[in-house]
Amino acid sequence: MKRPGPLTDANVWKVRGNRPHAEEDRLATEEPMEIRIESGTRGHAETTSLSVTMRTPGNDFELAAGFLFTESIVARPRDIVRIEYCTDTAIAQEYNIVSVVLRPTVKFDADRLSRHFYMTSSCGVCGKTALEAVRVAVRHRVRRDRPSV
Numbered sequence: 432m433k434r435p436g437p438l439t440d441a442n443v444w445k446v447r448g449n450r451p452h453a454e455e456d457r458l459a460t461e462e463p464m465e466i467r468i469e470s471g472t473r474g475h476a477e478t479t480s481l482s483v484t485m486r487t488p489g490n491d492f493e494l495a496a497g498f499l500f501t502e503s504i505v506a507r508p509r510d511i512v513r514i515e516y517c518t519d520t521a522i523a524q525e526y527n528i529v530s531v532v533l534r535p536t537v538k539f540d541a542d543r544l545s546r547h548f549y550m551t552s553s554c555g556v557c558g559k560t561a562l563e564a565v566r567v568a569v570r571h572r573v574r575r576d577r578p579s580v
Contacts, residue, residue: 432523432524432525432526434488434526435460435462435488435526436460436488436489437459437460437487437488437489438457438458438459438460439457439458439459439460440455440456440457440458441455441456441457441458442454442455442456443455443456443458459487460487460488461485461486461487462485462486462488462527463483463484463485463486463527464483464484464485464486464488464491464494464495464527464528464529465480465481465482465483465527465528465529466480466481466482466483466484466495466498466499466529466531467479467480467481467517467528467529467530467531468481468499468504468530468531468533468539468541469530469531469532469533470533470535470537470539471535471539472535473535477541478530479539479541481541481544482498484498488526491516491526491529492514492529494529495514495529495531496508496511496514496531499511499531502544504533504537504539504544505533505537509534510533510534510537511531511532511533511534512532512533512534513531513532514529514530514531514532515529515530515532516528516529516530517529517530518530
């Protein structure tokens with residue numbers, strides 16, 4: 432799968448007067464991103480799903496590093512060994528899971544941080560701890576030929 436960019440071309444409905452019509456438009460991309468932490472020593476490493484936030488794709492690694500810094504999980508850049516997109520072969524690569532590998536000397540207590548972040552969004556995505564927890568139930572279908580509110 433191709434890595435998403437900050438802009439997406441989409442077919443949208445525009446209304447002028449009382450008449451809706453389909454048109455192509457360029458929109459800002461917004462997708463959820465899960466941050467995972469790999470911590471511990473070789474042979475005793477653990478992976479923890481830390482949080483999900485909404486973001487415009489583009490600076491995912493910087494966003495993850497900044498989040499860890501502001502939450503006092505890391506104190507300096509060298510506390511991070513590497514940041515990479517999900518390497519779990521059981522999951523299709525969609526570039527929306529970022530794994531941060533911490534130095535073995537960095538103490539990481541997942542229980543202390545479980546869902547205690549200030550992340551909010553009106554859609555309910557931010558603050559979830561894993562992408563699997565993000566589900567959208569569509570209750571009202573929009574007719575393609577005649578959208579209405």
